[in-house]
Amino acid sequence: MNAPNKSGWKPEMQVAESGFLGGPVTTTGNRGLMLEEPLLFEIGRADVTGVDLPEVDASAPTRLGGLERSDAIGLVGLTEPETVRHYTRLSRQNYGIDLGFFPLGSCTMKHNPRLNEKMARLPGFADIHPLAPQSSVQGALEVIHQLGHWLCTLTGMPAVAMSPKAGAHGELCGILAIRAAHEARGDAREVVLVPESAHGTNPATAAFAGYRVEDIPATPEGRVDVAALKARLGPDVAGVMITNPNTCGLFEKDFREIADAVHAAGGYVYCDGANFNAIVGKVRPGDLGVDAMHINLHKTFSTPHGGGGPGSGPVVLSEALAPFAPLPFIRQGESGEFYLVEEENREERGPSFGRMTAFHGQMGMFTRALTYILSHGADGLKQVAEDAVLNANYILRSMEDILDAPFAGSGPCMHEALFSDSNFAAGLSTLDVAKGLIDEGYHPMTVYFPLVVHGAMLVEPTETESKAAIDQFIAAFRGVAERALAGDEALKQAPYYSPRRRLDEAAAARKPKLAYEG
Amino acid sequence: MRYLPLTDTDRQDMLAKIGASTIDDLFVDVPEVARLDGPIRGLPMHASEMAVERHMKALAAKNLVAGEVPFFLGAGAYRHHVPASVDTIIQRGEFLTAYTPYQPEIAQGTLQMLFEFQTQVARLYGCAVANASLYDGSTACWEAVAMATRVTKRKRAVLSGALHPHYAQVVKTMAHFTGDTIADALPSITSDPELTGLIGRIDEETACVVVQYPDILGRIADLAPIAEAAHAKGALLVVVNTEPVALGAIKAPGEMGADIVVGEGQSLGVGLQFGGPYLGLFAVRDPKHVRQMPGRLCGETTDAEGKRAFVLTLSTREQHIRREKATSNICTNSGLCALAFTVHMTLLGEKGLRELAAENHRLACLAADRLAKVPGVEVLNNAFFNEFTLMLGGKPAREIIRDLADRGVLGGVSLGRLYPGVEALEHALLVAVTETTTEEDIERLATELEAAIKETV
Numbered sequence: 001m002n003a004p005n006k007s008g009w010k011p012e013m014q015v016a017e018s019g020f021l022g023g024p025v026t027t028t029g030n031r032g033l034m035l036e037e038p039l040l041f042e043i044g045r046a047d048v049t050g051v052d053l054p055e056v057d058a059s060a061p062t063r064l065g066g067l068e069r070s071d072a073i074g075l076v077g078l079t080e081p082e083t084v085r086h087y088t089r090l091s092r093q094n095y096g097i098d099l100g101f102f103p104l105g106s107c108t109m110k111h112n113p114r115l116n117e118k119m120a121r122l123p124g125f126a127d128i129h130p131l132a133p134q135s136s137v138q139g140a141l142e143v144i145h146q147l148g149h150w151l152c153t154l155t156g157m158p159a160v161a162m163s164p165k166a167g168a169h170g171e172l173c174g175i176l177a178i179r180a181a182h183e184a185r186g187d188a189r190e191v192v193l194v195p196e197s198a199h200g201t202n203p204a205t206a207a208f209a210g211y212r213v214e215d216i217p218a219t220p221e222g223r224v225d226v227a228a229l230k231a232r233l234g235p236d237v238a239g240v241m242i243t244n245p246n247t248c249g250l251f252e253k254d255f256r257e258i259a260d261a262v263h264a265a266g267g268y269v270y271c272d273g274a275n276f277n278a279i280v281g282k283v284r285p286g287d288l289g290v291d292a293m294h295i296n297l298h299k300t301f302s303t304p305h306g307g308g309g310p311g312s313g314p315v316v317l318s319e320a321l322a323p324f325a326p327l328p329f330i331r332q333g334e335s336g337e338f339y340l341v342e343e344e345n346r347e348e349r350g351p352s353f354g355r356m357t358a359f360h361g362q363m364g365m366f367t368r369a370l371t372y373i374l375s376h377g378a379d380g381l382k383q384v385a386e387d388a389v390l391n392a393n394y395i396l397r398s399m400e401d402i403l404d405a406p407f408a409g410s411g412p413c414m415h416e417a418l419f420s421d422s423n424f425a426a427g428l429s430t431l432d433v434a435k436g437l438i439d440e441g442y443h444p445m446t447v448y449f450p451l452v453v454h455g456a457m458l459v460e461p462t463e464t465e466s467k468a469a470i471d472q473f474i475a476a477f478r479g480v481a482e483r484a485l486a487g488d489e490a491l492k493q494a495p496y497y498s499p500r501r502r503l504d505e506a507a508a509a510r511k512p513k514l515a516y517e518g
Numbered sequence: 519m520r521y522l523p524l525t526d527t528d529r530q531d532m533l534a535k536i537g538a539s540t541i542d543d544l545f546v547d548v549p550e551v552a553r554l555d556g557p558i559r560g561l562p563m564h565a566s567e568m569a570v571e572r573h574m575k576a577l578a579a580k581n582l583v584a585g586e587v588p589f590f591l592g593a594g595a596y597r598h599h600v601p602a603s604v605d606t607i608i609q610r611g612e613f614l615t616a617y618t619p620y621q622p623e624i625a626q627g628t629l630q631m632l633f634e635f636q637t638q639v640a641r642l643y644g645c646a647v648a649n650a651s652l653y654d655g656s657t658a659c660w661e662a663v664a665m666a667t668r669v670t671k672r673k674r675a676v677l678s679g680a681l682h683p684h685y686a687q688v689v690k691t692m693a694h695f696t697g698d699t700i701a702d703a704l705p706s707i708t709s710d711p712e713l714t715g716l717i718g719r720i721d722e723e724t725a726c727v728v729v730q731y732p733d734i735l736g737r738i739a740d741l742a743p744i745a746e747a748a749h750a751k752g753a754l755l756v757v758v759n760t761e762p763v764a765l766g767a768i769k770a771p772g773e774m775g776a777d778i779v780v781g782e783g784q785s786l787g788v789g790l791q792f793g794g795p796y797l798g799l800f801a802v803r804d805p806k807h808v809r810q811m812p813g814r815l816c817g818e819t820t821d822a823e824g825k826r827a828f829v830l831t832l833s834t835r836e837q838h839i840r841r842e843k844a845t846s847n848i849c850t851n852s853g854l855c856a857l858a859f860t861v862h863m864t865l866l867g868e869k870g871l872r873e874l875a876a877e878n879h880r881l882a883c884l885a886a887d888r889l890a891k892v893p894g895v896e897v898l899n900n901a902f903f904n905e906f907t908l909m910l911g912g913k914p915a916r917e918i919i920r921d922l923a924d925r926g927v928l929g930g931v932s933l934g935r936l937y938p939g940v941e942a943l944e945h946a947l948l949v950a951v952t953e954t955t956t957e958e959d960i961e962r963l964a965t966e967l968e969a970a971i972k973e974t975v
Binding site for chain 2: 037039040041044045046047048049050051053054055056057060061062063064065066067068069071072073074075076077078080083084086087088090091092093094095096097098099102104107109111112113115117118119121122123124125126127128129130131132133135136137138139140142143146150153154165166167168169171172176179199200201203204205206207208209210213250251253255256279281282283284287288296298304305306307308309310311312326327342343344353354355356357358359360361362363364365367370371373374375376377378379380381382383384386387389390391393394397398411412434435438443444449463464465466467469493495498499500501502503504505507508509512513514515516
């Protein structure tokens with residue numbers, strides 16, 4: 001039942017009545033290498049600092065307009081060794097790709113190459129100011145230009161907007177371009193159609209941009225219901241937002257037909273590119289009739305997720321939407337120099353819908369993504385998609401005999417395999433399986449998403465895993481799944497072995513405590 | 519390929535298990551018209567680490583590195599010394615390669631760090647609650663306006679003329695689509711921020727008034743009269759801060775009555791990075807507004823054994839639960855930059871932040887005095903922190919800046935670049951000074967500026 005363990009060691013400790021391992025209680029609360037760490041505000045002091053600076057000279061003249069901050073700010077400091085230890089101890093309570101398999105569906109947790117980190121830290125990229133004279137930052141502008149060129153080449157699209165800060169910001173960019181395009185021809189449309197399997201950011205983005213959102217149902221095969229979508233098209237529909245490959249892990253094989261119908265009805269097609277890793281180097285979305293698609297550089301192009309960002313979400317655009325791209329963007333002059341088109345370039349900016357962010361986008365992510373793309377090249381990126389899809393199908397076919405895989409009969413999956421909780425014993429849930437996997441040393445898959453599947457478990461292995469690592473995961477996943485099928489009550493208390501047991505999330509929301517008091 | 523562990527034998531074995539004969543059997547759902555028959559054209563093939571490094575280094579070498587020349591640029595992005603341990607900590611794989619902490623049992627490192635970060639930001643801003651970060655200061659500024667419209671159920675925002683023009687542009691771009699009305703203005707070239715006119719623009723329809731502190735020209739003024747005027751009309755005061763180090767020296771916006779305080783956190787820990795990734799800070803003074811806040815919030819709770827633990831909370835505000843009714847569409851934020859900020863702030867502490875702020879101000883005063891002696895140059899500001907405006911006596915600042923760059927000095931940001939086409943602002947130059955600036959740098963700027971002015975017609 002346990003995953004293979006080459007050392008041959010198997011835990012024989014007993015689960016005590018308290019629900020945790022037996023063994024002596026320690027004075028510190030630590031358990032060997034599992035170290036508890038107090039809050040910064042419990043160990044830091046107001047008069048301690050880890051940076052050597054000149055003491056404040058209270059008699060020095062100031063020109064602060066009489067607005068000196070005289071009351072205590074309430075901050076505390078640590079010396080450097082204490083700081084390093086505080087955060088090193090905290091880091092050990094985290095799971096990351098560097099530690100193990102992280103099959104979080106739709107999140108593409110692939111290896112983050114360290115060459116990317118090294119390149120992003122070159123002073124020529126890291127230590128330059130966004131408003132430096134453009135003649136002094138030609139190399140930086142060229143990085144943005146080169147990356148944009150590769151993104152256009154890989155997607156088969158003519159233009160790209162580089163400034164969006166993350167996936168959801170990229171969605172916003174695409175939807176604003178669509179609105180601007182409609183407005184430019186005096187066509188006020190109010191509705192954006194979004195399949196019910198979409199990421200939550202899709203409807204939130206459309207609403208944030210002032211649209212009314214309407215759901216499009218899914219077919220029993222897990223794809224967009226084309227007939228329902230076509231029936232809803234009309235003069236009030238500005239466009240559709242469709243994820244392809246979709247969140248059920250399937251390729252929308254009727255995408256071209258959908259796009260043609262939307263275009264015929266005067267709308268535009270937004271493709272959520274969150275799952276581009278499945279098709280990068282294999283399929284060009286531009287050949288499918290896409291008008292706008294964001295690319296999460298922190299997914300497909302391996303920039304680190306960092307515990308919740310920063311991301312980066314460039315948006316490729318069709319000929320129809322390109323003129324409306326946000327400011328600033330980069331052009332190359334006749335003598336080969338690169339320059340930014342900003343608010344002042346009145347002729348060149350054309351009907352751009354305006355600025356989405358200060359400065360030019362996530363440069364630190366651009367250098368990493370370009371390094372990744374150049375490392376892989378055309379052949380390597382194609383292999384990335386193939387291995388990601390192969391790994392996912394291997395997991396799907398290794399689990400479908402014991403878990404319900406609602407769309408397994410629809411054919412191969414793309415880069416992620418989807419399962420439901422429909423054959424679990426009464427009282428056992430997807431959450432229990434996720435927490436059981438934590439005890440086995442894995443980060444759980446995405447759970448309860450997409451919403452179209454009951455108790456969804458969405459497994460995305462990516463191309464990063466070896467066959468041995470995947471076989472080991474399958475053994476662990478089967479072990480936990482069997483416990484859920486058999487009604488193992490102990491699973492409902494999992495995890496047992498993580499730095500914390502299940503949290504009281506209801507209490508956190510009922511009486512929010514969002515800052516240290518004291 | 520060094521990043522791909524599967525061997526050809528593995529691939530064959532796995533295809534056999536799946537029941538497929540070739541990899542393309544797994545792509546059957548892709549319509550034929552969209553299938554590529556080989557590696558995509560127009561891209562080179564894979565390359566070694568050494569070859570890629572060579573390519574990237576050649577590009578990096580084309581840029582003039584800020585740390586290698588006298589450097590005085592600010593206007594929303596400041597060059598500070600980042601202690602060496604900051605980068606070491608953010609490169610720990612457990613932080614670098616983690617996801618948003620959706621599984622709190624194995625993400626306490628990120629969650630506790632965020633709880634500490636939120637506390638630091640709230641205290642720095644003089645507020646009750648801060649969120650776990652947004653993309654950057656400019657997008658945080660729009661989120662504040664959007665939140666104010668939700669809280670007040672009004673649709674008009676008044677922007678100070680001295681708000682960073684990029685921030686104002688972002689707000690106007692978004693408001694165009696949401697149907698909100700934005701009343702903006704150009705900065706007035708005065709020694710102190712012009713508050714009477716701003717107060718006069720607040721009316722009963724106003725959701726919020728947005729003020730930058732210190733403002734785009736580096737000026738600082740007491741915000742309490744604006745807070746009072748806004749509150750008298752039922753509007754909120756949104757204060758934007760682009761230089762968090764300033765708040766180690768001058769009063770916190772929350773203390774002066776700001777309702778929402780947002781800003782750019784890049785100064786601490788993050789670095790210049792040509793404009794991104796940066797760090798959006800967002801806080802509210804009154805805890806009753808928490809449920810209208812955008813973005814992630816980390817809260818304290820306990821686990822099944824009664825141990826203190828942290829978790830993302832109040833997520834019913836967010837897109838993955840509320841979908842089209844969410845307070846914002848934001849998902850990924852700026853977690854690793856928040857870590858860099860909080861580590862740097864922990865190293866500084868109250869004592870270090872105050873010393874850092876005092877050192878910035880001391881050097882800025884030195885620079886202002888020295889530059890005021892350059893013939894034809896005047897310092898506009900009465901009060902400032904580490905950035906001030908120089909009037910160049912009718913000389914075009916953009917040309918002077920380019921000339922200075924040719925002389926190996928990155929001398930500041932011209933208002934002509936920030937406000938293209940506005941004649942009244944063409945002769946003004948923003949100069950920022952931090953602890954990284956040396957007295958020799960200041961002398962060099964003064965000398966070269968004098969020469970550049972002489973040579974410019």
